Amino acid sequence: MARFVLKRLGLGIVLLWLVVTVVFLALHAVPGDPAAILLGSEGAGSVTPEALARVRSQLGLDKPILVQYTDYLLRLVRFDLGTSFRSTDVPVLSYISDRLPKTLELVFAAALLAVMVGIPLGALAARIGGLVDTLISSLTTLGISMPVYVIGTIFVLVFSLQWGMFPAGGYATLEANPVGHFQRLVLPAIALSFGIGSVVARMTRSSVLETVAQDWVRTARSQGLPRAQVFRRHVIRNSLTPVVTTLGLEIGTLLGSTVLIERVFTWPGMGSLLIDAVNARDYPVVQGIVIVIAALFILINLIVDLLYGVLDPRARQ
Amino acid sequence: MATLSRRSVLGAGSVSLGLLLTGCQGTATPGQSAAKLASELKIGLSADVPDLKPSRDQGAAAMMLDTLIHRGLLGYDAQGKVVPALAESFTPSADNKSFTVKLRKGLKFSDGSALTSANVKKTLEFLATSASGAKIYATMSKLESVETPDDLTAIVKLKGANVAFPSYLADTTAAILPDKAFSAQGTSWEGAGPFKLDTTQKGVSFTFTKNPEFYDAAKVNFEKVIVTVYADGQARLNALLATDVQLIDFVPWESFDRVKQDASLKLDPQSGPWMYLHFNVAKGGPLANEKVRQAIALAVNRENVAKAAFSGQANVVAGSPIAESSQFYDSKLASGWKQDVAKAKQLMAEAGYASGFDAVLLTSSQYAFHQDTALSVQPDLAAIGIRTTLDSGDWATRQTKAAEGRYDIAVAGSAGVVNDPSFLVNFVTGPAANNRSFGFDDPQLDALLQKGLEASTDADRKAVYNQVQERILTTVPFASLVGRAQAFAYSKKLTGFANIPGFLTFESGYTLVGAQLQA
Numbered sequence: 001m002a003r004f005v006l007k008r009l010g011l012g013i014v015l016l017w018l019v020v021t022v023v024f025l026a027l028h029a030v031p032g033d034p035a036a037i038l039l040g041s042e043g044a045g046s047v048t049p050e051a052l053a054r055v056r057s058q059l060g061l062d063k064p065i066l067v068q069y070t071d072y073l074l075r076l077v078r079f080d081l082g083t084s085f086r087s088t089d090v091p092v093l094s095y096i097s098d099r100l101p102k103t104l105e106l107v108f109a110a111a112l113l114a115v116m117v118g119i120p121l122g123a124l125a126a127r128i129g130g131l132v133d134t135l136i137s138s139l140t141t142l143g144i145s146m147p148v149y150v151i152g153t154i155f156v157l158v159f160s161l162q163w164g165m166f167p168a169g170g171y172a173t174l175e176a177n178p179v180g181h182f183q184r185l186v187l188p189a190i191a192l193s194f195g196i197g198s199v200v201a202r203m204t205r206s207s208v209l210e211t212v213a214q215d216w217v218r219t220a221r222s223q224g225l226p227r228a229q230v231f232r233r234h235v236i237r238n239s240l241t242p243v244v245t246t247l248g249l250e251i252g253t254l255l256g257s258t259v260l261i262e263r264v265f266t267w268p269g270m271g272s273l274l275i276d277a278v279n280a281r282d283y284p285v286v287q288g289i290v291i292v293i294a295a296l297f298i299l300i301n302l303i304v305d306l307l308y309g310v311l312d313p314r315a316r317q
Numbered sequence: 318m319a320t321l322s323r324r325s326v327l328g329a330g331s332v333s334l335g336l337l338l339t340g341c342q343g344t345a346t347p348g349q350s351a352a353k354l355a356s357e358l359k360i361g362l363s364a365d366v367p368d369l370k371p372s373r374d375q376g377a378a379a380m381m382l383d384t385l386i387h388r389g390l391l392g393y394d395a396q397g398k399v400v401p402a403l404a405e406s407f408t409p410s411a412d413n414k415s416f417t418v419k420l421r422k423g424l425k426f427s428d429g430s431a432l433t434s435a436n437v438k439k440t441l442e443f444l445a446t447s448a449s450g451a452k453i454y455a456t457m458s459k460l461e462s463v464e465t466p467d468d469l470t471a472i473v474k475l476k477g478a479n480v481a482f483p484s485y486l487a488d489t490t491a492a493i494l495p496d497k498a499f500s501a502q503g504t505s506w507e508g509a510g511p512f513k514l515d516t517t518q519k520g521v522s523f524t525f526t527k528n529p530e531f532y533d534a535a536k537v538n539f540e541k542v543i544v545t546v547y548a549d550g551q552a553r554l555n556a557l558l559a560t561d562v563q564l565i566d567f568v569p570w571e572s573f574d575r576v577k578q579d580a581s582l583k584l585d586p587q588s589g590p591w592m593y594l595h596f597n598v599a600k601g602g603p604l605a606n607e608k609v610r611q612a613i614a615l616a617v618n619r620e621n622v623a624k625a626a627f628s629g630q631a632n633v634v635a636g637s638p639i640a641e642s643s644q645f646y647d648s649k650l651a652s653g654w655k656q657d658v659a660k661a662k663q664l665m666a667e668a669g670y671a672s673g674f675d676a677v678l679l680t681s682s683q684y685a686f687h688q689d690t691a692l693s694v695q696p697d698l699a700a701i702g703i704r705t706t707l708d709s710g711d712w713a714t715r716q717t718k719a720a721e722g723r724y725d726i727a728v729a730g731s732a733g734v735v736n737d738p739s740f741l742v743n744f745v746t747g748p749a750a751n752n753r754s755f756g757f758d759d760p761q762l763d764a765l766l767q768k769g770l771e772a773s774t775d776a777d778r779k780a781v782y783n784q785v786q787e788r789i790l791t792t793v794p795f796a797s798l799v800g801r802a803q804a805f806a807y808s809k810k811l812t813g814f815a816n817i818p819g820f821l822t823f824e825s826g827y828t829l830v831g832a833q834l835q836a
Contacts, residue, residue: 032713036720036751039374039450047720047751051450087368089502090519098519153551160559168555170545171521266545266552268521276365276520276548279683281713 008305012298019294020287024072027283028065034085034281035059059085072287081291082284084277092288095273100292102171103269106261107254109185110192111247118197119243122204123236126212136201143198148257152191152264159187169266188265192257196250203246207239214238241308248304252297355834356540358811361547361556361565365520371498371505372444372490374452377823378546380489381566384826385525385542386427387492387508388532390418390437391483395815395828397736399487403432403509403532407486413478413773418471425530426495427513434465440493441473452490453734455743456482478771480778484735489824511537511830521546538833557582557806563834564807564814570630570686576806585816586630589803589823590732591638592622592690594796595744597722599756604676604725608668610793613726614654615661616701617694623799626689631799637741637786638733638797640819644775645738645782653790654797661701673702679724680707681715690798691728698726715751722755730801732820738782740820742766745794754794762788810835 035055039047056062060071075082081092125136160168166187172180211217212235220230259271266272270289277285364378369386373379392402401407406419424432444451445460459479464472475482485491498505506514511533512525522545527537545562547553550569557565558579568576568584576584594613598605614635623631635654639646665671678698680691688709698705708724719727731752733740744753746763765788769781789795803822807814813832817825 031717032711033717034713036713036716039716047716048748049720050447050748052717052720054448054450084367089504090367095519156552156555161555164559167561168559169547169552170556170561171518173518263549264552266547266549266556268518268546272548273520279712 081288109189113193114197118200122201126208140198359562361562363567372451383489391487433468434471438463481739568804570628586804588800597755612661612664614796625693626686630802634797650786676725678705679727683712719751
């Protein structure tokens, strides 16, 4: 097991280096000068070529690209992601450490909701069938096909503006305002969970149906075990392996979906930071975020692989 | 109450400081029904401000924060008149080349340190260095010296006359700052304004508390101001509708009616930045010919631009962008470029381009209204034979290409630093820049603009700026399109806050001193 984990970690580091390189080159290849943004927003005053050159020099963007790349890699191995172009006294790591927990909170709240609702719904559809199955399948189709920002916008219109049940967005810290914090978490978390919850429900349904048809289920029933016990203790557990795989991949996708949902609800996570940083051509922040997201993706997949072993002892071999 | 010199008259608009010192900032009457007033104001802001840099033009959101944290020698009232701030008096010399500043007594920065004429000197000298990247550098570059005979007096001398100088010093970026702001990586999160920064959640919110050291602290009705960033226009509006905040800036144009429908809210629009086309004349060819530029200015359907790009929330500007309320406004000159396609075609023929030409129209897809403006003018240009190809990249690319002259015609949106027509100088002369015609040079226009700064009476100034507007109609350094509405929306419980007219809309945070919110 240890060898397996080390091998996967090694591969992960190589993958991270590739991601860093591609993102670094891509950012420098696309047109758009960070200095132009720093020198003036829309509607602001004059930006002269001299001022552009001065700011480029201050940011080190006038150095050859290979030098910039080498400098960046050398800093990176010391876990130094640099400082933001927009706020040169604030390290990128500080931005990320501030925003990442907020995004993770949103993602895990959504994933938790998806598991708590999706697995029972999928199992119910498979177990009962008929009209319940049709109804759940229709709901999950809607959940998958509806863009997350549409769901979010509908939630704001209905639950915030129409009924006044929740704030329309924003963020309150857990320490200063715990009630306000959870009030602001509910809508984005539910909106974000719709898609992944639907996928989990559908995967659970098909996996349960497949498992129920296995010979060992019939054997268990023929040995006198009650139907409910067989279903709960054996069928569900044996159906979860593909669900966990899907969940792992979907959590990665959720990280991407937060970009939209954070915008709709003004939730200050990594997604909104990424959008702002891309628009501002804040290379260090963009690179830092991509590295962290890629690392998370690799880590989640590693955890999923390890979970196989827990759920299905055959996988350990 | 301060005693003013009889000559303490501000050149721009000839506003007497004596009148202004009677306290015309805001309309509130602090103290009245104090028990019913809220001590906290929540503002929804359209953009994050990662860092406040001294003197820089960092956009509307930063200016709002500046007006909370800082004060300069002068400021603006709700009508856009220059009023004293840290200066007790500001006295111009007869030739408008020298200005004597008398500071209020006992001024302090929010950290408790004394604010003296030495800070004034250091700040003004910083603004006058090109490396500062100061928003008002063009004006401040004419600074000759700042003398400080005592702690309360500063004598500011310019290399040439500038009757509009006080207006520039009233801009938020001319705030007087403590010395540490001018270090290599200095920031300007501390000042001598009505509030001081208490806490920041990066990219989320800023919490300000009342600054007891502020010279006019008695008029500040809020103990706390919480500014939350809502970058998305709809999210910002939703926050106001859901009463999460009481005031938002930059109301999306398409949402004006939604705000008007809500009886508890007030929409406060002003004609703010203006949209225009500028040209690359350095390449030679058709756009170097003023008849072609005149033809373009006459060919454009400005009503269409207002509808297509601003949901109709913009006013036509068919001349120099001088507000109708300004004493320098002239209705005939303001409609000099009224659409006349037949005349435009005739001018194209006279210029030798009867069959038209191909051109690149630079815009940006990052701001829908910039792209929509380009899409709206494209068929108008085609109607007189100018076949344009849209170059619509992100904002950074647009800015870089415009500054480096990689375009033929460009869509732009900008604002003057001040409402005084002297602001026009930034759009017709100076080094190559993103927001003015590349390679354009008109010494006659430059001379007129200089004359405008030197003219001392209102009548003289009006005559000169009429000539400026006439010259602009002829040489077309830019082709104005529309003045876009810039609106704040707020709870009707908030009184005393006002959207300052014209380009000064971004300085509106000044009026929060004296504003009050019913609990």
